[in-house]
Amino acid sequence: MGEKVLMKGNEAIGEAAIRANCKAFFGYPITPQTEVAAYMSRKMPKIGRVFLQAESEVAAINMVYGAAGTGVRCMTSSSSPGISLKSEGISYIAGAELPCVIINIVRGGPGLGSIQPAQSDYFQATKGGAHGDFKMPVFAPSSIQEMVDLIQDAFDVADTYRNPCMIMGDGMLGQMMEPVEFKERPKKELPEKTWAANSLGDRKEHNVINSLYLKPEDLEKHNFKLVDKYKEIEKNEVRYELYNCEGEKDLIIVAYGTTSRICKNVIKMAKEEGLNIGLIRPITLWPYPTEAFEKTIDHTKCGYISVEMSCGQMVEDVRLASNGRKPVYFYGRTGGMVPHPEDILNKIKEIVGGVK
Structure with a gap:
């Protein structure tokens, strides 16, 4: 070191x-x-x-x-x-x-x-x-x-x-x-x-x-x-991180950059409430890591949620990568507002509860 x-x-x-x-x-x-x-x-x-x-x-x-x-x-x-x-x-x-x-x-x-x-x-x-x-x-x-x-x-x-x-x-x-x-x-x-x-x-x-x-x-x-x-x-040159994606998941978050750090905390908070959530973190936004979805598509019960500091831009690539095989949801803040972990978790609970 x-x-x-x-x-x-x-x-x-x-x-x-x-x-x-x-x-x-x-x-x-x-x-x-x-x-x-x-x-x-x-x-x-x-x-x-x-x-x-x-x-x-x-x-x-x-x-x-x-x-x-x-x-x-x-x-x-x-x-x-x-x-x-x-x-x-x-x-x-x-x-x-x-x-x-x-x-x-x-x-x-x-x-x-x-x-x-x-x-x-x-x-x-x-x-x-x-x-x-x-x-x-x-x-x-x-x-x-x-x-x-x-x-x-x-x-x-x-x-x-x-x-x-x-x-x-x-x-x-x-x-x-x-x-x-x-x-x-x-x-x-x-x-x-x-x-x-x-x-x-x-x-x-x-x-x-x-x-x-x-x-x-x-x-x-x-x-x-x-x-x-x-x-x-x-x-x-495709690069990505799979975080807590082993085995069956209730839902998988897709997030990059600073937002992905927030989402890792959300995953810990969700675990305390009995929810098993994973994360796909694209490191290359282009080329987009579609193979990460191939590896996880059969292991997410409720699909994917794209969490972004935008009105919903990457969500389109998430939909393309999942190709209609699983639902894709979105949660975002914009204009310089940063997503709050509690708000992301509430959205996840709303999705998972609704599907169950």
């Missing part, structure tokens, strides 16, 4: 990215993630790396596009409305097949909404988030330690598949403090970046970084190539 240090979530993101060999950070301040940029502004210049506060979110993501094209590890961070502004650039990056990491510390919406925590960017992150046929892996940590670990994973996945990756946490994860350990990890074997626009790798030809295809047959061919890549990601 290494030494643990007490860090705010946003600052831990910055430190984890530095240790993952992020060479350039481009961002713009927005609550509740501004400390990511503030931390990088202090640390990156001291170690000979690039920190640049752009004039806007649009500028920041296009700077990421340029830096990623040279093959260096680069990152940006923002919160909800800022991610919306970056969406065009994210699509360009995906179309040009460039690796980068995007942090979204989600706040309440729509519009300016609030600076309180939310999970209402689920659709934006997992259903494209911008124009065109593209996807990006989305990691949803439930603790600051897991967020730190997933930063390294996100950079590795981005480099492996030449694709943008997102870490999506909520405002609570960004602002809270927890002990974290920065673990020494074995270096992963990654593909050589012979595609880059500089001299990385053994290049045989001039590289052009672009996402423009004027001939429709060429763009279709490119899109089918991307689809094949996304299928590989779906095959290799």
Whole structure:
């Protein structure tokens, strides 16, 4: 075990990215993630790396596009409305097949909404988030330690598949403090970046970084190539946790991020009242862990309940994964309100009592 240090979530993101060999950070301040940029502004210049506060979110993501094209590890961070502004650039990056990491510390919406925590960017992150046929892996940590670990994973996945990756946490994860350990990890074997626009790798030809295809047959061919890549990601990069899912269950909760931590307490409270409840915690929101439902579908009496800090976004993926075989219920708070354990438990008792 290494030494643990007490860090705010946003600052831990910055430190984890530095240790993952992020060479350039481009961002713009927005609550509740501004400390990511503030931390990088202090640390990156001291170690000979690039920190640049752009004039806007649009500028920041296009700077990421340029830096990623040279093959260096680069990152940006923002919160909800800022991610919306970056969406065009994210699509360009995906179309040009460039690796980068995007942090979204989600706040309440729509519009300016609030600076309180939310999970209402689920659709934006997992259903494209911008124009065109593209996807990006989305990691949803439930603790600051897991967020730190997933930063390294996100950079590795981005480099492996030449694709943008997102870490999506909520405002609570960004602002809270927890002990974290920065673990020494074995270096992963990654593909050589012979595609880059500089001299990385053994290049045989001039590289052009672009996402423009004027001939429709060429763009279709490119899109089918991307689809094949996304299928590989779906095959290799699904991550989830099954918590208390052994044997028969009265009901299984599906929750991610901070909400899943609350739900683990709900499961303990339910046990005291004679209810046997499990939890599926998606760690990748895309690719979605449908196999977790295959493993549990025959062991839940009353089906599943999606618990979210939104008006009901992930519940659609829960319904798709269960595919009509079991009922799917929903409980959510929104606008920056955090679900209370007692309220979740009351909803569970209402479902289980109603079915029984």
